[in-house]
């Protein structure tokens with residue numbers, strides 16, 4: 001339950017912020033009375049404004065890959081801040097970060113830096129259209145690529161024309177992909193796809209390698225651009241790009257979140273053949289050249305590599321999964337636990353309206369675990385065995401409460 005400091009901030013917010021909140025917290029996806037305001041983060045722990053501490057299983061929706069207040073990242077950011085952050089022109093950090101990304105990501109010959117994942121996915125579409133002179137982009141139904149009008153679901157204020165040049169296919173469904181390609185005809189500029197299907201409220205599904213291959217073949221056959229949206233999965237599933245282990249390389253990839261452990265940097269990475277198209281577009285922002293987040297990104301990427309980040313997150317995720325699955329079994333509760341270990345999605349079977357899951361999240365919160373009832377979770381390098389054990393003691397209480405209802 002939210003505490004008194006949180007309640008006071010909510011009341012003030014209602015006077016000066018439309019609806020008192022926007023985004024995920026406003027969209028009714030969280031249980032009522034979840035704390036709306038947080039004050040501290042350190043390692044895998046967060047504190048709300050009422051001083052209560054939680055093991056965080058959401059990691060800022062993904063960016064916190066090393067843990068909050070990682071010493072190396074904070075030192076790099078502080079050192080850069082003493083020199084300069086936002087100025088008229090970029091610093092050397094911009095070139096260093098672009099070099100690092102090009103070095104570690106398999107398909108990348110160049111990097112275009114921005115702020116948010118939405119900037120990166122939107123810029124990918126712009127480059128694909130500039131390169132091909134065509135307009136249609138194929139999108140997997142239900143995928144989230146950011147909060148720009150072209151990629152939001154049919155919400156207030158978004159015109160159908162904002163999405164007019166998109167065609168939809170079902171993830172991992174060959175026939176549906178072919179139908180969308182046929183519909184696009186000669187006007188196919190590209191396909192944008194996430195490394196695995198993580199639609200809100202649905203089981204997560206890794207890409208079928210044959211489907212990934214078909215996406216590559218379709219784009220090659222039509223001279224269209226294959227865009228991998230690695231904003232959520234990048235530097236979490238695999239160090240050099242999420243589809244590298246499949247042997248499939250995109251033409252463009254969009255990055256954000258884990259790139260900079262919570263600082264605001266995103267990136268578009270691309271192949272040589274698209275360098276001219278990337279040069280031809282105009283895409284920028286006042287803060288896009290700020291140096292502090294770039295310094296933080298360089299330190300973050302190096303730390304993920306040097307600290308064996310992907311394997312350690314997988315291990316934490318494996319421990320979490322086996323603990324949750326065992327607890328559910330012991331309480332005789334049917335669950336589905338899908339997705340990669342380090343970014344799992346957990347739900348109860350036959351849970352109409354997320355009623356059970358919401359109760360689970362509330363009780364977990366009261367027992368020191370902050371998790372999202374309807375979104376995939378994330379672990380970080382700070383989720384040690386001890387932290388996972390602490391999380392599991394909270395989920396055990398939550399399972400018990402769900403069972404008792």
Ligand code: PMP
Nearest residue numbers: 116117118144145146231232256
């Ligand atoms: N693509 C994917 C796959 C995402 O998960 C997100 C963010 N959840 C975005 C794009 C948009 O990123 P941002 O919120 O930083 O704009």
